[in-house]
Amino acid sequence: xxxxxxxxxxxxxxxxxxxxxxxxxxxxxxxxxxxxxxxxxxxxxxxxxxxxx
Amino acid sequence: xxxxxxxxxxxxxxxxxxxxxxxxxxxxxxxxxxxxxxxxxxxxxxxxxxxxxxxxxxxxxxxxxxxxxxxxxxxxxxxxxxxxxxxxxxxxxxxxxxxxxxxxxxxxxxxxxxxxxxxxxxxxxxxxxxxxxxxxxxxxxxxxxxxxxxxxxxxxxxxxxxxxxxxxxxxxxxxxxxxxxxxxxxxxxxxxxxxxxxxxxxxxxxxxxxxxxxxxxxxxxxxxxxxxxxxxxxxxxxxxxxxxxxxxxxxxxxxxxxxxxxxxxxxxxxxxxxxxxxxxxxxxxxxxxxxxxxxxxxxxxxxxxxxxxxxxxxxxxxxxxxxxxxxxxxxxxxxxxxxxxxxxxxxxxxxxxxxxxxxxxxxxxxxxxxxxxxxxxxxxxxxxxxxxxxxxxxxxxxxxxxxxxxxxxxxxxxxx
Numbered sequence: 001x002x003x004x005x006x007x008x009x010x011x012x013x014x015x016x017x018x019x020x021x022x023x024x025x026x027x028x029x030x031x032x033x034x035x036x037x038x039x040x041x042x043x044x045x046x047x048x049x050x051x052x053x
Numbered sequence: 054x055x056x057x058x059x060x061x062x063x064x065x066x067x068x069x070x071x072x073x074x075x076x077x078x079x080x081x082x083x084x085x086x087x088x089x090x091x092x093x094x095x096x097x098x099x100x101x102x103x104x105x106x107x108x109x110x111x112x113x114x115x116x117x118x119x120x121x122x123x124x125x126x127x128x129x130x131x132x133x134x135x136x137x138x139x140x141x142x143x144x145x146x147x148x149x150x151x152x153x154x155x156x157x158x159x160x161x162x163x164x165x166x167x168x169x170x171x172x173x174x175x176x177x178x179x180x181x182x183x184x185x186x187x188x189x190x191x192x193x194x195x196x197x198x199x200x201x202x203x204x205x206x207x208x209x210x211x212x213x214x215x216x217x218x219x220x221x222x223x224x225x226x227x228x229x230x231x232x233x234x235x236x237x238x239x240x241x242x243x244x245x246x247x248x249x250x251x252x253x254x255x256x257x258x259x260x261x262x263x264x265x266x267x268x269x270x271x272x273x274x275x276x277x278x279x280x281x282x283x284x285x286x287x288x289x290x291x292x293x294x295x296x297x298x299x300x301x302x303x304x305x306x307x308x309x310x311x312x313x314x315x316x317x318x319x320x321x322x323x324x325x326x327x328x329x330x331x332x333x334x335x336x337x338x339x340x341x342x343x344x345x346x347x348x349x350x351x352x353x354x355x356x357x358x359x360x361x362x363x364x365x366x367x368x369x370x371x372x373x374x375x376x377x378x379x380x381x382x383x384x385x386x387x388x389x390x391x392x393x394x395x396x397x398x399x400x401x402x403x404x405x406x407x408x409x410x411x412x413x414x415x416x417x418x419x420x421x422x423x424x425x426x427x428x429x430x431x432x433x434x435x436x437x438x439x440x441x442x443x444x445x446x447x448x449x450x451x452x453x454x455x456x457x458x459x460x461x462x463x464x465x466x467x468x469x
Contacts, residue, residue, distance in 0.1 A: 001186050017188040024201045027243055031236050032208060039228030046224065 092441020117431035123408035130291030132158025133248035136241035164442035198251030256283025268415040289326035324381025373403025
């Protein structure tokens with residue numbers, strides 16, 4: 001449910017409830033994208049003989 | 054070295070470990086597929102012909118599926134709690150079992166979502182709970198949290214897949230697994246936050262039913278006591294389920310996969326949490342008996358109809374509670390392999406029984422003076438579709454064990 005949906009109500013419960021859901025989803029998106037971007041940067045910036053471990 | 058016959062198969066198996074021949078592995082998967090396909094047939098029947106193919110009815114809208122759902126979510130609590138102990142409390146030894154706890158967690162939460170997909174009757178409208186959310190419902194919170202937590206578990210499982218011998222040779226996937234491991238404490242913390250709320254809210258669902266004195270509990274602010282009892286019981290039982298599945302896997306693999314001290318840490322923590330849970334559960338039961346008597350629902354009225362006699366109360370708290378608690382807390386019994394498995398079995402059975410009581414028995418107890426007691430037992434479609442996830446879980450564990458490095462101590466314990 002987004003704030004532009006017809007059954008959205010501008011009350012604290014909707015903001016807290018749906019806000020928590022979207023915060024978690026955004027957070028998970030950030031974690032995965034962080035790993036993808038860092039891996040991609042490692043790949044293109046990799047120097048000879050350098051390793052993660 | 055491994056004894057796999059096909060080169061493509063042996064190339065995928067982690068280095069330095071031994072696995073059975075590919076043909077025996079395929080036979081094993083074939084055996085598991087037979088009951089699994091019966092479950093698939095049950096799903097097709099329920100989806101194609103609707104829920105009248107089950108023994109669910111207006112008296113029992115909650116049946117085996119919901120009890121199993123709550124049960125597997127509690128058993129899957131081992132993933133969030135082991136992750137919490139490993140990444141937040143920083144008990145380093147648990148790094149040797151946390152991967153497997155994640156695999157078990159993924160299976161448990163996939164089961165929970167899969168069972169809900171058949172239980173809601175019309176899965177094509179499953180998205181309504183997100184789009185037309187009733188923000189005053191604890192079940193909506195549960196749906197949000199288990200969906201998000203399943204995503205967390207998939208993200209935690211992803212680096213294990215990327216660490217497969219062949220996938221890990223690709224620089225991008227190697228790097229991605231490495232950076233996901235780096236982000237794991239934050240991911241685990243998110244999982245703990247989500248688990249805390251959905252485990253609790255599952256307990257809150259029966260606890261707020263003020264029209265049903267069997268289930269209703271008073272509590273703290275908006276949370277009934279069952280909210281806190283469900284969280285604590287999941288934390289107490291989840292690690293035991295992880296130990297149990299580890300022991301079953303070791304039995305099939307015919308080798309040790311995790312060192313004894315790692316198991317001992319989990320068992321000891323589980324024992325203390327179970328003791329804490331039992332103290333609060335007994336206090337809650339005493340308070341509930343006193344409160345229910347005052348509102349005109351004496352204890353005898355709750356246990357007047359068979360099969361839900363007093364034996365239910367005694368079995369849940371005594372046999373499936375106090376006995377495993379003692380077995381887990383006493384060092385001599387905890388370190389005895391057979392007794393440890395018995396303790397874990399009893400603990401896990403206790404959690405399932407508790408979830409059955411709080412859902413199915415809550416609905417079974419007549420509320421109005423003109424209400425009659427109706428019994429409920431699941432039919433083949435309910436059993437097959439529920440057990441389907443056990444067989445699927447066994448398949449996922451078999452594949453993960455064969456091709457992914459989920460047991461870091463295996464090489465050390467079983468030199469080839």
